[in-house]
Amino acid sequence: MSNEKQKTGSVLVVGGGIGGMQAASDLSEAGFRVYLVEEGPAIGGRMSQLDKTFPTNDCAMCIMGPRLVEVGNSLNIKLLTNSEITRVEGYPGNFKVEVLRHPRYVNEERCTGCGTCTEACLTRNRPYFEAVEPPVRLDPKDEERVTGIINTYQAKKEYLLAILQDVQAEYNYLPEDVLRYIANRLNLPVSSAYSLATYYTAFSLTPKGRHIINICLGTACHVRGVDRIVERLERDLSISCGETTQDLAFTLEGVRCLGCCSLSPVMTINGKTYGNLTQDGASKIIERIWKEDQ
Amino acid sequence: MKIQGIDDLKRIREDGRKKLLPPEGKIVVGMATCGLATGSGDVFSALCEEREKQGLKMIVGKTGCLGFCQVEPTVEVRTSQGERNIYQAMTPEKVASLVAELTSGNMPSKGLLGRITEDGQTEIGFYSKQNRLVSANCGLIDPEGIEEYIATGGYAALYSVISGMTPEQVIEEIRVSGLRGRGGGGFPTGRKWETTRQAPGEPRYVICNADEGDPGAYMDRSLLEGNPHSVLEGMIIGAYAIGSSEGYVYVRNEYPLAVKNVNIAVEQARGYGLLGRDIMGSGFDFDVKVVRGGGAFVCGEETALIASIEGKIGEPRPKYIFPAEKGLWDRPTNLNNVETWANVPLIIEKGADWYTKIGTKNSKGTKIFSLVGKINNTGLIEVPMGITLREIIFDIGGGIPNKRKFKAVQTGGPSGGCITEKHLDLPVDFDELTKVGSMMGSGGMIVMDDRTCMVDMARYFMGFLKEESCGKCVPCREGVVRIYEILSDICAGKGKPADIELLGELSAVIKKAALCGLGNTAPNPILSTIRYFQDEYEAHIKDKKCPAGVCKELTTFTINAEACTGCMLCAKHCPTEAIAGEKKKPHIIDQVKCIKCGVCFDSCKFNAVEIR
Ligand SMILES: Cc1cc2nc3c(=O)[nH]c(=O)nc-3n(C[C@H](O)[C@H](O)[C@H](O)COP(=O)(O)O)c2cc1C
Ligand code: FES
Numbered sequence: 040m041s042n043e044k045q046k047t048g049s050v051l052v053v054g055g056g057i058g059g060m061q062a063a064s065d066l067s068e069a070g071f072r073v074y075l076v077e078e079g080p081a082i083g084g085r086m087s088q089l090d091k092t093f094p095t096n097d098c099a100m101c102i103m104g105p106r107l108v109e110v111g112n113s114l115n116i117k118l119l120t121n122s123e124i125t126r127v128e129g130y131p132g133n134f135k136v137e138v139l140r141h142p143r144y145v146n147e148e149r150c151t152g153c154g155t156c157t158e159a160c161l162t163r164n165r166p167y168f169e170a171v172e173p174p175v176r177l178d179p180k181d182e183e184r185v186t187g188i189i190n191t192y193q194a195k196k197e198y199l200l201a202i203l204q205d206v207q208a209e210y211n212y213l214p215e216d217v218l219r220y221i222a223n224r225l226n227l228p229v230s231s232a233y234s235l236a237t238y239y240t241a242f243s244l245t246p247k248g249r250h251i252i253n254i255c256l257g258t259a260c261h262v263r264g265v266d267r268i269v270e271r272l273e274r275d276l277s278i279s280c281g282e283t284t285q286d287l288a289f290t291l292e293g294v295r296c297l298g299c300c301s302l303s304p305v306m307t308i309n310g311k312t313y314g315n316l317t318q319d320g321a322s323k324i325i326e327r328i329w330k331e332d333q
Numbered sequence: 334m335k336i337q338g339i340d341d342l343k344r345i346r347e348d349g350r351k352k353l354l355p356p357e358g359k360i361v362v363g364m365a366t367c368g369l370a371t372g373s374g375d376v377f378s379a380l381c382e383e384r385e386k387q388g389l390k391m392i393v394g395k396t397g398c399l400g401f402c403q404v405e406p407t408v409e410v411r412t413s414q415g416e417r418n419i420y421q422a423m424t425p426e427k428v429a430s431l432v433a434e435l436t437s438g439n440m441p442s443k444g445l446l447g448r449i450t451e452d453g454q455t456e457i458g459f460y461s462k463q464n465r466l467v468s469a470n471c472g473l474i475d476p477e478g479i480e481e482y483i484a485t486g487g488y489a490a491l492y493s494v495i496s497g498m499t500p501e502q503v504i505e506e507i508r509v510s511g512l513r514g515r516g517g518g519g520f521p522t523g524r525k526w527e528t529t530r531q532a533p534g535e536p537r538y539v540i541c542n543a544d545e546g547d548p549g550a551y552m553d554r555s556l557l558e559g560n561p562h563s564v565l566e567g568m569i570i571g572a573y574a575i576g577s578s579e580g581y582v583y584v585r586n587e588y589p590l591a592v593k594n595v596n597i598a599v600e601q602a603r604g605y606g607l608l609g610r611d612i613m614g615s616g617f618d619f620d621v622k623v624v625r626g627g628g629a630f631v632c633g634e635e636t637a638l639i640a641s642i643e644g645k646i647g648e649p650r651p652k653y654i655f656p657a658e659k660g661l662w663d664r665p666t667n668l669n670n671v672e673t674w675a676n677v678p679l680i681i682e683k684g685a686d687w688y689t690k691i692g693t694k695n696s697k698g699t700k701i702f703s704l705v706g707k708i709n710n711t712g713l714i715e716v717p718m719g720i721t722l723r724e725i726i727f728d729i730g731g732g733i734p735n736k737r738k739f740k741a742v743q744t745g746g747p748s749g750g751c752i753t754e755k756h757l758d759l760p761v762d763f764d765e766l767t768k769v770g771s772m773m774g775s776g777g778m779i780v781m782d783d784r785t786c787m788v789d790m791a792r793y794f795m796g797f798l799k800e801e802s803c804g805k806c807v808p809c810r811e812g813v814v815r816i817y818e819i820l821s822d823i824c825a826g827k828g829k830p831a832d833i834e835l836l837g838e839l840s841a842v843i844k845k846a847a848l849c850g851l852g853n854t855a856p857n858p859i860l861s862t863i864r865y866f867q868d869e870y871e872a873h874i875k876d877k878k879c880p881a882g883v884c885k886e887l888t889t890f891t892i893n894a895e896a897c898t899g900c901m902l903c904a905k906h907c908p909t910e911a912i913a914g915e916k917k918k919p920h921i922i923d924q925v926k927c928i929k930c931g932v933c934f935d936s937c938k939f940n941a942v943e944i945r
Contacts, residue, residue, distance in 0.1 A: 091805040094839075096846035190583060199644040204586065204625055238646040238803075239627025241586050253587075257548030257777050258743065259705035261793050267930045271908060295630065295797060296548035298555075298588055299367050300703055300777070301402030301711035310589060312370035318932050 056084025060106040067115035076119045175219040196225050212243045248283045248290035254306040257296030265304035271318045335606030337614040338536035349484025357390040359411045361543020365398035365558045365591050379425035383432040399472030400713040401459050464699050464726050465715045467675045471559030476594050476855030481600040482562040490681035494570050494617045501575035510685035511697035516670030517774050519763040528657040529574045532665035538576040538666040543584040546630040549935040550777035553671040559593035561598035567674030572619045575667050580621040595623050605825040630801035631851050633670045648803045692718035696762035704730050709905040723757040737782040745774030747794045748854030750861025772884040786883035787866040788873050794818040794858035809852030812843040824884040828874035883943030885929045890944050894919035896941035898908035903933035
């Protein structure tokens with residue numbers, strides 16, 4: 040019974056996600072003093088990144104908004120963001136917790152949360168992680184190649200996709216500095232070039248092999264047993280689908296329909312189409328190309 | 334030269350006719366992607382060489398795909414009167430004797446698939462039940478030569494529109510014809526045009542959707558490769574009707590030849606003043622840009638496609654407002670499928686009344702299907718709406734190879750479903766297919782026999798959709814993955830009895846809650862396989878057996894000692910050396926080494942390898 044007497048009457052909630060927020064506001068309503076500790080700079084957690092929630096497709100923000108306000112307004116909740124728990128001691132009902140608050144570099148008393156600083160920030164939305172964007176320099180040969188491509192599209196923003204396709208064809212992949220250079224030239228944030236480059240399957244951020252094998256995983260080819268052929272090629276080349284061999288000779292990629300379904304199973308190697316494949320046949324084609332390469 | 338009026342058009346038509354039917358006769362080689370894949374490029378150069386060597390007068394030329402891809406490479410010998418002799422499965426070796434006979438004035442009979450007479454009659458079984466209207470010129474004309482297209486009556490429809498019809502009349506004609514979109518949805522084309530025309534905002538855009546994402550369908554590729562001008566002509570007519578001056582053709586990057594041919598066609602049309610300013614001297618301006626896709630299935634969806642043209646990532650948006658009102662750059666935009674556009678010149682030329690006589694009550698005209706999978710005659714077929722599946726699969730397709738049993742046909746791609754033997758007499762049109770839980774889609778017909786596992790098929794489609802989901806909405810992004818995991822478990826023999834019910838429940842939610850058509854229709858492949866093949870699911874879950882012998886974890890390959898003749902063929906082919914045995918003695922498969930690749934089964938000539 041002695042423990043009972045020593046209960047502190049306050050609660051510490053760890054993590055300011057949707058669960059943490061709900062717990063904190065329920066507890067505060069029940070009359071407890073709540074400390075809500077969140078590692079990140081703001082509460083909201085994963086849900087604040089979602090558009091809709093599964094399975095009911097409810098709007099995430101609509102669920103979360105009221106909780107955010109409640110937690111922010113509640114006089115019973117002390118928000119500790121940018122904070123980390125370093126030590127916990129004690130027993131149920133009477134814990135002592137040490138919280139390390141990281142600096143925010145903003146005077147919290149005076150900040151109104153207007154958001155102007157984020158817009159002006161130089162390092163926001165950056166896919167590659169360094170502090171300040173240095174002006175991108177390519178070596179003269181690369182610069183000429185890339186400038187040539189950009190100029191065929193009059194350096195217009197809306198042709199970004201086409202420009203990247205041409206660069207991909209020219210280099211076999213999208214080198215990071217070229218991607219940056221293009222973004223600079225088109226006056227776009229690198230993030231928008233990067234988001235295209237990662238969204239479309241036509242692009243690769245790492246160098247591809249000299250021979251690109253596109254094997255069709257479409258329905259017609261699936262029905263005619265392409266899976267076993269893929270497995271065979273994977274074994275032969277000792278890579279999995281989507282990878283490049285170490286000597287950069289072959290890249291094995293699955294595509295979904297090459298439009299030659301009548302000849303299924305089908306693959307193309309550097310644009311040349313091979314139809315009616317069998318496990319042995321496909322393997323022999325690769326072997327022949329490999330030998331010719333040597 | 335710019336075409337200014339009917340006289341210019343007639344003059345080019347005469348020129349083209351000489352190219353299409355030269356007095357010396359003509360040899361044409363099918364050089365679409367499917368032809369090239371089987372080696373028609375070599376046949377073409379061999380032909381040119383032999384012609385020089387033997388001094389043959391006939392002209393050698395290129396064309397697109399005749400549709401009968403099974404017998405490619407095909408070579409057609411065309412007499413000056415227009416009789417077409419089709420030779421199948423040509424090789425460079427066979428060319429010399431063909432040219433030799435032709436030089437001596439005979440029509441060779443070796444390798445002849447059949448004849449097509451001047452007026453289109455033919456005894457070739459594959460074509461007998463077809464009605465090739467939209468694809469008539471594919472495999473006839475040189476896709477790189479606009480004159481040949483004009484010779485077959487091309488751009489006459491455009492002339493009659495521009496010279497004598499108001500935009501309203503054009504839309505009315507299309508509306509009366511009952512043309513429905515061939516891209517999958519089957520939305521009435523006339524109505525779409527009208528909405529776009531009436532939507533406020535300038536400029537308006539027209540787009541041709543050639544992002545043929547449906548795996549197993551390739552009619553759009555074939556049309557663009559074999560007859561790109563018909564699509565362009567349709568677009569120009571549409572643009573005139575809608576009041577647009579700018580158009581886009583959005584082609585998949587995986588179709589390099591289609592991209593090339595469309596670009597050539599656009600250049601040629603510009604050269605003749607059929608695109609650009611003041612088309613045919615009428616004061617109407619319209620031009621087309623060709624955009625290559627980036628390789629994402631969802632970019633076939635109209636709002637995603639529009640985003641992609643704008644240079645953004647191809648994510649769809651909710652259609653509170655349709656693209657017809659706010660589409661590309663927030664302007665009214667009309668988007669149609671390749672085949673839809675290609676139907677337009679036909680309707681204008683021959684009239685809506687003629688068109689409405691073909692097809693069923695609510696689905697007019699013809700539809701091109703790609704007949705692929707486990708079927709004898711694979712290829713592209715164009716049939717009138719309302720033809721039965723039985724006619725397609727057995728009369729045109731020639732049945733199932735190796736005397737196996739027909740099991741199902743999958744239509745509608747990843748959004749469609751399976752149709753079983755029970756429904757073989759179903760007339761194929763938009764509404765009937767929907768009734769049995771499938772859909773028309775873009776026209777892929779994948780035929781399956783008893784060696785196809787339906788659970789594996791459902792899993793395949795879920796795997797496809799899982800990869801292709803753009804990730805914007807949660808039901809599709811998370812739900813499809815969950816379904817895929819459950820199906821994978823079932824295929825691996827870890828299925829639980831409650832799984833079927835769970836799949837149904839998940840499907841219902843995704844169907845209702847997803848943002849775009851990809852998610853809304855994603856559960857169809859499972860729902861339809863559960864509907865018709867529940868026993869197969871149960872065999873996987875309860876008996877841990879895969880009746881078709883596809884799911885690796887549930888099958889073992891064994892050799893029937895009585896049937897095995899000890900020919901050692903399987904042992905030679907086995908990639909892991911799992912098969913042991915001496916010559917003329919029955920072989921044995923080492924189950925530890927066996928990776929279940931099935932090579933032994935496929936290579937055995939005596940049906941001695943059994944699947945259990
Ligand atoms: C996920 C998804 C993929 C689609 N893919 C294609 C496609 O590859 N080709 C196509 O023409 N339409 C496709 N569509 C249909 C288009 O959104 C659109 O309805 C169609 O192009 C309209 O043209 P239509 O009226 O001529 O049929 C797709 C739709 C969805 C939801
Ligand atoms: S399904 Fe493989 S080429 Fe179409």
